[in-house]
Amino acid sequence: MASPRIIMKLKVVATRKEPGDVFVVELKHPRKPLLPAFEPGSHVDVHLSDGRVRQYSLCGDPADRSRYTIAVKREPEGRGGSAWFHDAVCVGAELPVSAPRNHFPLKQGNGPxxxxxxxxxxxxxxxxxxxxxxxxxxxxxxxxxxxxxxxxxxxxxxxxxxxxxxxxxxxxxxxxxxxxxxxxxxxxxxxxxxxxxxxxxxxxxxxxxxxxxxxxxxxxxFQPAILDDAPQEPFTIILRNGTEIPVPANTSALSAIRAAGVLLMASCENGVCGTCECGFREGQPIHRDVVLSRDARSHRFIPCVSRATGALRLDLQNLALAERW
Missing domain, CATH: 3.40.50.80 (Nucleotide-binding domain of ferredoxin-NADP reductase (FNR) module)
Structure with missing residues (x-):
């Protein structure tokens, strides 16, 4: 099982507006002087007041662990998260925020x-x-x-x-x-x-x-891939213990897994954050996410958006649970 996912209640200590209708928010822990370390390319999950979760990249200095800085662009055609940030978040507010995760790491090398x-x-x-x-x-x-x-x-x-x-x-x-x-x-x-x-x-x-x-x-x-108009076909998920979970054409694999009583964490549920990422051992997945690299697609799967042809044998041993920090 993966390490528990840390959820912190951070305080908004500063805000400012930037050109392009962008809202910059600085967050600190109300008691602890240092936040969990992060690397360039990392993002955090921010839990909104209505239970929705949104992902925002950390744009501050990784050497400064006293604060996290995020920048939120208002998206008039979005799902409402950015509008909530712009209209409701102010200095002094507290936001549940995950520890940083990085699906976009800066690789070490000597080349340009x-x-x-x-x-x-x-x-x-x-x-x-x-x-x-x-x-x-x-x-x-x-x-x-x-x-x-x-x-x-x-x-x-x-x-x-x-x-x-x-x-x-x-x-x-x-x-x-x-x-x-x-x-x-x-x-x-x-x-x-x-x-x-x-x-x-x-x-x-x-x-x-x-x-x-x-x-x-x-x-x-930051946005999901544009999907084709081909009709979705039903398929079957097979767990490590042999349990078979049918996935109807109008249901996501994530929803089917949860309906079968399996706890699988998720955030964006549109294929951009990688929270629900899991492994697969056999089968032919139809990848529809924008997270996995070409190499990872040979053995990893994003069940919130991706599907499969026939049966897909999943490896769900690396489930992540949440804890308070």
Whole structure:
């Protein structure tokens, strides 16, 4: 069984508005001076007042364990979490927050690193850039937004990152525009690319890095993948003890597993956070998440959105339970 998941009640100690309708929140523990450590690319689960859970990247300095900093963009067409943050969260409020988890780690290496951020996708990459900058590692941060006027955290970025490592690209400034396919057409030796942003931006970079070697392109998505319109077919989940769980066409694997009495933690339930990730031993999964790498898809499964053909034998031994911290 996996280590228990820590849930902390943190206090909002500062807030500010950023361009692009982004709300920055700083959180501290009311009694403990140090929070659990985190690495660049980490995110936390924030439990909202109505029981919903949302994931936000930590964009502060990993060396500063006194606080966590998150940035929330208001999404008018979203599911309401960002609106709640903007309208209800204020200094002094307390929020249940998980310990950090990292599905987007910055790998150690000596080659150059390209960090490509689109809009609010800057949040996980800002922590990466700060660490690389401090370590003196070769990197470039490319920040793409519609204009300077709507670029969140721009002042922080310009103060934190040496200008030799920073490239700003604004759609309304011809001299700064950059075509991502041209940027990524040639891969420097041993280079790694990390990218995050809106769906169109993500798709463009995925296409532009198709020729890059396996394992050299890394990403984090804030929104689920666009699914095809093909009808969903029923399938069967088989547990380690031989129990068979039917999954109807209109039911997720996660829901079927829970209905069978198996506790499986989940947060986003749309394939972007990885909380419900589990292993599989046999079968042909239909992966619909935006979390798993190509390598991981050979043995890992995200049951909130992914499905299978026929029967899928799952390994649910690494269940995570919650505890208070």
């Amino acid at each position: 690193v390209l960090l490509l951020a689109g809009g609010i996708g800057i949040t996980p990459l800002l922590a990466m850039a700060g660490v690389l900058n401090r370590q003196g590692k070769p990197f470039e941060l490319h920040y793409f937004t519609r204009s300077r006027a709507v670029a969140p955290l721009l002042m922080v970025i310009e103060q934190l990152i040496d200008r030799n490592n920073l490239r700003l690209h604004f759609d309304d400034e011809a001299e700064t525009r950059q075509d991502v396919e041209a940027l990524l057409s040639t891969r420097p030796s041993d280079a790694q690319v990390y990218y995050c942003g809106p769906p169109g931006f993500m798709a463009a970079i995925a296409r532009a890095t198709e020729h890059w070697p396996e394992g050299s392109a890394h990403f984090e998505a």
